[in-house]
Amino acid sequence: MSDKGFGVPCDECGTILREFRDALQRDEKELKDRLHQTANASGRAPDEMRLMWVSSVANAPTDEMHAIIRAQYPRIADLRQKQAEHESRAGHSVFRDGWQTMNMPYEELLKVMRVLSSIR
Numbered sequence: 001m002s003d004k005g006f007g008v009p010c011d012e013c014g015t016i017l018r019e020f021r022d023a024l025q026r027d028e029k030e031l032k033d034r035l036h037q038t039a040n041a042s043g044r045a046p047d048e049m050r051l052m053w054v055s056s057v058a059n060a061p062t063d064e065m066h067a068i069i070r071a072q073y074p075r076i077a078d079l080r081q082k083q084a085e086h087e088s089r090a091g092h093s094v095f096r097d098g099w100q101t102m103n104m105p106y107e108e109l110l111k112v113m114r115v116l117s118s119i120r
């Protein structure tokens with residue numbers, strides 16, 4: 001089972017990938033909780049609050065938008081650093097070599113990649 005096309009299963013890649021997924025889930029939950037609290041405090045529905053947040057982000061200038069999104073995912077920057085270090089040292093690709101190792105469902109991998117690509 002050494003098909004190069006599917007990368008090399010690597011435990012460290014798998015660990016970093018799992019940390020990415022967990023960090024995204026925690027950060028998203030915190031954002032949701034925060035919006036929920038703000039909604040309660042201001043007497044708005046959580047959905048309304050979420051829409052307001054999304055449209056304020058969407059209407060911000062591009063630089064500011066990236067900064068806002070980055071701020072919502074405080075754990076990602078450290079992990080990116082870790083990813084870059086491992087990838088340059090081992091010559092791996094965390095996404096290619098990690099998801100097989102940890103048996104992550106493909107949809108979950110896509111979601112992580114989608115969020116990461118929106119954070120600059």
Ligand SMILES: [Zn+2]
Pocket residue numbers: 010011012013014086090092093097
């Ligand atoms: Zn690796």
